[in-house]
Amino acid sequence: MRAPFRKSFAGPFGRSDAASIVSRTMKVILPDDCELDLADGASGLDAANAIGPRLAEQAVLVRLDSGEVRDLREPLDDGARIQILTTRDTSDPDALAVLRHSSAHLLAEAAQRLFPGTKVAIGPPIDDGFYYDFEFPEPLTEGDLERLEGEVKREIEEGRTFRRCEIERDEARERFAAEGEPYKVELVDTAEGRITLYEQGDFVDLCRGPHLQNAAPIKAFKLTSLAGAYWRGNSDNAQLTRVYGTAFFSKKDLDAHVERLEQAKLRDHRRLGKQLDLFHFAEVSPGSPFWHPKGMVIWNVLEDLRRAENARRGYEEVRTPLIYDVDVWKTSGHWDNYRDKMYFFDTEAREYGLKPMNCPGHCFVFSDQLRSYRELPMRLGEAGLVHRHEASGVLHGLLRVRHITQDDAHIFCTHEQTEDEVLGCLDYAFFLYELFDFPVHAELSTRPEKRIGIDEEWDMAEGALRGALERQGLEYAVSEGDGAFYGPKIDLHVTDALERSWQLGTIQLDLQMPERFGLTYVGSDNAEHTPVMIHRALLGSLERFIGIVLEHTGGDLPTWIAPVQARVIPVAEAHRAGAEALQQELVASGVRADFDTSTDTLGKRIRGAEMERVPFVLVYGDKEADGDVLSVRERGKGVQEQTRAVAFELIQSAAKL
Numbered sequence: 001m002r003a004p005f006r007k008s009f010a011g012p013f014g015r016s017d018a019a020s021i022v023s024r025t026m027k028v029i030l031p032d033d034c035e036l037d038l039a040d041g042a043s044g045l046d047a048a049n050a051i052g053p054r055l056a057e058q059a060v061l062v063r064l065d066s067g068e069v070r071d072l073r074e075p076l077d078d079g080a081r082i083q084i085l086t087t088r089d090t091s092d093p094d095a096l097a098v099l100r101h102s103s104a105h106l107l108a109e110a111a112q113r114l115f116p117g118t119k120v121a122i123g124p125p126i127d128d129g130f131y132y133d134f135e136f137p138e139p140l141t142e143g144d145l146e147r148l149e150g151e152v153k154r155e156i157e158e159g160r161t162f163r164r165c166e167i168e169r170d171e172a173r174e175r176f177a178a179e180g181e182p183y184k185v186e187l188v189d190t191a192e193g194r195i196t197l198y199e200q201g202d203f204v205d206l207c208r209g210p211h212l213q214n215a216a217p218i219k220a221f222k223l224t225s226l227a228g229a230y231w232r233g234n235s236d237n238a239q240l241t242r243v244y245g246t247a248f249f250s251k252k253d254l255d256a257h258v259e260r261l262e263q264a265k266l267r268d269h270r271r272l273g274k275q276l277d278l279f280h281f282a283e284v285s286p287g288s289p290f291w292h293p294k295g296m297v298i299w300n301v302l303e304d305l306r307r308a309e310n311a312r313r314g315y316e317e318v319r320t321p322l323i324y325d326v327d328v329w330k331t332s333g334h335w336d337n338y339r340d341k342m343y344f345f346d347t348e349a350r351e352y353g354l355k356p357m358n359c360p361g362h363c364f365v366f367s368d369q370l371r372s373y374r375e376l377p378m379r380l381g382e383a384g385l386v387h388r389h390e391a392s393g394v395l396h397g398l399l400r401v402r403h404i405t406q407d408d409a410h411i412f413c414t415h416e417q418t419e420d421e422v423l424g425c426l427d428y429a430f431f432l433y434e435l436f437d438f439p440v441h442a443e444l445s446t447r448p449e450k451r452i453g454i455d456e457e458w459d460m461a462e463g464a465l466r467g468a469l470e471r472q473g474l475e476y477a478v479s480e481g482d483g484a485f486y487g488p489k490i491d492l493h494v495t496d497a498l499e500r501s502w503q504l505g506t507i508q509l510d511l512q513m514p515e516r517f518g519l520t521y522v523g524s525d526n527a528e529h530t531p532v533m534i535h536r537a538l539l540g541s542l543e544r545f546i547g548i549v550l551e552h553t554g555g556d557l558p559t560w561i562a563p564v565q566a567r568v569i570p571v572a573e574a575h576r577a578g579a580e581a582l583q584q585e586l587v588a589s590g591v592r593a594d595f596d597t598s599t600d601t602l603g604k605r606i607r608g609a610e611m612e613r614v615p616f617v618l619v620y621g622d623k624e625a626d627g628d629v630l631s632v633r634e635r636g637k638g639v640q641e642q643t644r645a646v647a648f649e650l651i652q653s654a655a656k657l
């Protein structure tokens with residue numbers, strides 16, 4: 001039995017008691033700009049009560065104007081702008097986080113009750129849920145998850161109140177040491193600021209909060225999986241068991257979440273890569289895909305698109321080396337700022353680095369000749385292969401690789417041309433994203449605290465980016481201080497079919513690298529000037545882009561990029577020659593068509609084509625052999641009979657971009 005919790009938790013609830021604080025008052029400002037007068041030292045809960053008892057009952061959290069969140073029982077600051085989040089804010093990330101963190105505490109309570117001797121470590125909320133790390137006396141099985149989940153549900157039904165108190169560090173240390181909780185003792189020693197405890201049921205946790213008032217808002221709770229985890233993420237430390245779970249304000253939200261996870265599993269690009277025979281990964285080269293013939297078709301269609309559009313938009317194609325003397329990386333700043341993501345090696349007593357970015361290569365192309373303002377803007381494009389060291393643990397199929405092929409370009413231009421060039425990049429990016437029906441949102445990242453260059457340059461650079469965004473008619477978010485140390489940038493994010501957001505494009509202004517590499521051009525005034533450099537990649541990397549498109553489409557790639565656009569299936573052996581002639585006719589007309597030569601039943605071959613997501617399937621039998629008719633099975637649309645001419649027209653127009 002754990003010692004009863006003796007410290008008084010009553011404190012914060014009495015704060016607004018007028019008897020104890022005679023005359024002083026404070027005020028807070030609500031989201032509708034109304035001012036609320038409160039007794040000095042009032043908490044968020046006091047504020048909620050002053051508005052109405054129903055709001056107080058539903059309140060889960062206080063959010064300050066700065067975005068900081070606060071437990072309802074903590075005192076507010078005089079004059080603060082506050083927002084009280086309630087059980088109605090069912091999709092607010094902060095409201096969900098406090099719900100889930102509170103759920104994690106319930107899980108810890110259940111774990112110690114069901115498995116006496118269990119030691120608790122940490123249990124934070126994460127995207128989509130929470131986890132808690134435990135040291136169990138015996139290894140946990142999947143079946144135990146169900147018992148734990150049942151116990152937490154019982155706790156919720158029984159009712160739990162979360163209570164908060166501040167405590168002296170020594171007292172906390174003694175308390176957790178006496179309870180045999182070595183991880184908590186360590187956390188007490190390394191915790192910053194005041195030590196606070198939260199208690200519910202017969203569980204007490206060292207915790208900064210915030211927490212719910214009670215467990216009632218947790219309407220849906222689910223444990224999802226088990227994993228191993230080292231204490232403090234260090235493999236020299238004890239191995240703990242991590243229990244993952246999630247919680248929502250309603251059962252409906254949980255059901256939708258479970259459905260999304262199912263969908264995501266079905267759309268996992270690694271699974272589709274195998275099913276559609278596009279690529280594989282192997283231990284001999286971690287983080288580097290092996291592309292199969294069908295995957296390369298997708299790759300090459302994107303490459304052709306990049307080349308054609310680059311040409312149309314005034315880019316010139318270059319190709320630059322992968323390996324550079326290490327001095328190049330010292331000049332570029334990568335040695336100081338990016339070294340731990342790079343690969344270095346010695347040969348003939350000289351040190352080299354594999355390029356993690358294409359920029360220096362393009363600078364050398366620019367500086368090879370004396371440049372005139374008449375040559376600007378100079379837009380140099382390259383499907384640049386770069387290598388970046390990503391830790392083994394974070395590699396994830398095509399979405400996180402070490403071998404990266406960027407649809408990269410660098411634009412060298414004058415200050416006056418900058419805004420137009422950025423606008424051109426935005427237009428290009430939107431053209432590409434629309435091909436895949438991706439909704440886009442833009443984010444402008446401005447000067448960070450740690451930066452190089454003078455303020456006038458930053459004003460110019462940020463002004464050019466803002467100007468281009470506004471001329472493109474885009475609403476955009478501003479991320480203050482998130483720019484690169486050498487310049488501000490626009491990031492372009494797309495939303496996929498499962499409502500997940502991906503950053504694809506980036507357009508960065510750089511006033512520093514041209515200087516570092518001594519780039520100049522002769523202006524109309526006959527003097528030497530330093531050009532502005534714009535780094536931009538729009539699809540990002542081809543590897544990652546293909547991964548995202550596979551998950552977005554669930555493998556149903558648009559016909560123009562599908563590896564096989566049409567498949568001809570002869571009904572019987574007698575139809576083979578005619579079917580093959582039809583396939584060749586399709587190929588000759590520019591359609592990527594193949595021909596099913598297997599001896600499986602007709603039904604099986606049709607299903608096979610469906611599994612491979614072939615957009616058009618043509619079954620070739622007596623009717624097709626004898627007359628001017630084709631039966632076309634279009635993906636997702638069923639079968640239609642058409643004359644040859646109409647069928648060809650249909651397939652050809654879908655096959656072209």
Ligand SMILES: [Zn+2]
Pocket residue numbers: 101105123205206207208209
């Ligand atoms: Zn906690």
Ligand SMILES: [Zn+2]
Pocket residue numbers: 357358359410535536
């Ligand atoms: Zn670059």
